[in-house]
Amino acid sequence: MSKSFPSGTVALRDASFHVAKGEFVFLTGHSGAGKSTVLRLIYAEHLPTKGRVHVSGFSTDKLKRREISRLRRRLGIVFQDFRLLEDRSAEKNVAFALEVTGAKRSVIVPKVMRVLAQVGLTAKARNFPSELSGGELQRVAIARALVNDPFVLLADEPTGNLDERASRGVFRLIRDINANGTAVVMATHNLDLVREGGYRTIELEQGAIVFDSAVDEQVAS
Amino acid sequence: MIQPLTNRWQAENRMNHAIREALLVFRRWPALSVLSVTTIAFALFVASLYSLVVINLHRTLQSIEERVEIVVYLLRGTPVEVATVAVREIEAFPEVASALYVTAAEALRRAQAELVEFQGIFSEFETNPLPASLEVRLRPGFRGSDAVRTVAERLRAYNFAEDVQYGGEWVAKLDRLRNIGGIVGLLIGGAFAMASIIIIGTTIRMAVMQRAPEIAIMRLVGATDGFIRRPFLVEGCIKGALGGAAALGLCYAAFAAINAFLFQAQFFTTAQSALLVGVGTALGLLASATSVRKHLHRV
Numbered sequence A: 001m002s003k004s005f006p007s008g009t010v011a012l013r014d015a016s017f018h019v020a021k022g023e024f025v026f027l028t029g030h031s032g033a034g035k036s037t038v039l040r041l042i043y044a045e046h047l048p049t050k051g052r053v054h055v056s057g058f059s060t061d062k063l064k065r066r067e068i069s070r071l072r073r074r075l076g077i078v079f080q081d082f083r084l085l086e087d088r089s090a091e092k093n094v095a096f097a098l099e100v101t102g103a104k105r106s107v108i109v110p111k112v113m114r115v116l117a118q119v120g121l122t123a124k125a126r127n128f129p130s131e132l133s134g135g136e137l138q139r140v141a142i143a144r145a146l147v148n149d150p151f152v153l154l155a156d157e158p159t160g161n162l163d164e165r166a167s168r169g170v171f172r173l174i175r176d177i178n179a180n181g182t183a184v185v186m187a188t189h190n191l192d193l194v195r196e197g198g199y200r201t202i203e204l205e206q207g208a209i210v211f212d213s214a215v216d217e218q219v220a221s
Numbered sequence B: 001m002i003q004p005l006t007n008r009w010q011a012e013n014r015m016n017h018a019i020r021e022a023l024l025v026f027r028r029w030p031a032l033s034v035l036s037v038t039t040i041a042f043a044l045f046v047a048s049l050y051s052l053v054v055i056n057l058h059r060t061l062q063s064i065e066e067r068v069e070i071v072v073y074l075l076r077g078t079p080v081e082v083a084t085v086a087v088r089e090i091e092a093f094p095e096v097a098s099a100l101y102v103t104a105a106e107a108l109r110r111a112q113a114e115l116v117e118f119q120g121i122f123s124e125f126e127t128n129p130l131p132a133s134l135e136v137r138l139r140p141g142f143r144g145s146d147a148v149r150t151v152a153e154r155l156r157a158y159n160f161a162e163d164v165q166y167g168g169e170w171v172a173k174l175d176r177l178r179n180i181g182g183i184v185g186l187l188i189g190g191a192f193a194m195a196s197i198i199i200i201g202t203t204i205r206m207a208v209m210q211r212a213p214e215i216a217i218m219r220l221v222g223a224t225d226g227f228i229r230r231p232f233l234v235e236g237c238i239k240g241a242l243g244g245a246a247a248l249g250l251c252y253a254a255f256a257a258i259n260a261f262l263f264q265a266q267f268f269t270t271a272q273s274a275l276l277v278g279v280g281t282a283l284g285l286l287a288s289a290t291s292v293r294k295h296l297h298r299v
């Protein structure tokens, strides 16, 4: 697929790749290489200018507005800046993702409890964002991403705002989530994590894929 | 069996959410909300007061038209015999239902009975100042102003006719009055309606802007456009309905005052009252729908 903007910027050039069910993929590359653009195309924030994006049963070919919301309920998305609502507690932030789908209260409560336990924040469920550390905020964001049982977690520099220790903690959590069967596409600058993870890595440069460990290893062997 | 139930729960939850969020807007901007309701109320009050006038004028006009009668005032000294012959002739006109000879004495008696306040004045006259007359009623179908005029002209041809009067002119004048009143009422009501649409739109723009981060996250986690829009629409409907109800109350107050001090008027029927509140609700919905459409895609 390709993506260019009305301003003339070409963010992606004929980038093509496939992520299998349950796979873990790193997206790397310099700032402005197009990592975030890839993720935005996956969650249909943008549509490709050329080519198409298939996610599960959805295709950008014939994606109607209504279907975008259905698609996003099947995805989990986290960002560098957490994007939590300051005016409500951690558990309310997580519950929010279920409330907007019209879920019933009795369904919401146990699910929220479950994902907060999964990210290790049961004790701070009632804390407001201003009362949580960066690592904890990202865990709340991850809990919110998980609460709809996504088949893929999209993470755009999830450790970008965290120190070394918190980064490792969050990364370990994302690995556990992947180990439980959820695919992960994670854009990152943190090459330590990339090396440590040993997962498939796709490197972008000026919108083009210059390295894909899955493809290049095949070529090597 | 479980699926439809789940759907219903979801629908209820969505509605509860929308109502809760809508009420939040009232709490956050009480002054603007009251202003919205007030302008809607005034818009509808002006427009419906006009409707009330039209309804009552219409009723009056109808009853006047039912009693359309032509009165021929006779020259003083016209012999009774001439009058009675004329009555028989006139009754033979195809347009005429009945003709009645009212003597001068009869006219005085009626005047004294009807205008009680002036009884004293009448009794002071030495001679009866009132003329005798012929009262001509028309058949249904000949009560239009054209038919009335034709008959009136024929009656004027009698040499004992001093003057011929008929209600047609009044009907036409009242009709014109009704139209002018209607246009003025609609203009003022329309101006208020525009103002209320602008004020509701402003409130919604502020609410959308204030909640922009929340709305962005809602989109991200898969809220539908409808879900995001609904609280704003519900808010508009509530304001519109409140405005309509307030207008109805104001109208009733005006009606009660008129009834007590001026004349017997007729109020809206239940269906018309419901229509008034319905129009208010529609106005609120229209205002919020246009505004939310405009501002949501900027978030």
Ligand SMILES: Nc1ncnc2c1ncn2[C@@H]1O[C@H](COP(=O)(O)OP(=O)(O)OP(=O)(O)O)[C@@H](O)[C@H]1O
Residues within 6 Å of the ligand: A005, A006, A007, A009, A010, A011, A029, A030, A031, A032, A033, A034, A035, A036, A037, A038
């Ligand atoms: N909405 C937009 N309009 C115009 N240009 C855009 C838009 N979004 C991104 N771009 C451009 O597309 C290119 C790729 O941007 P992208 O955000 O994907 O980079 P990135 O790899 O995520 O960078 P970073 O590591 O800094 O987050 C950049 O040159 C950017 O300026």
Ligand SMILES: [Mg+2]
Residues within 6 Å of the ligand: A035, A036, A037, A156
């Ligand atoms: Mg980026």
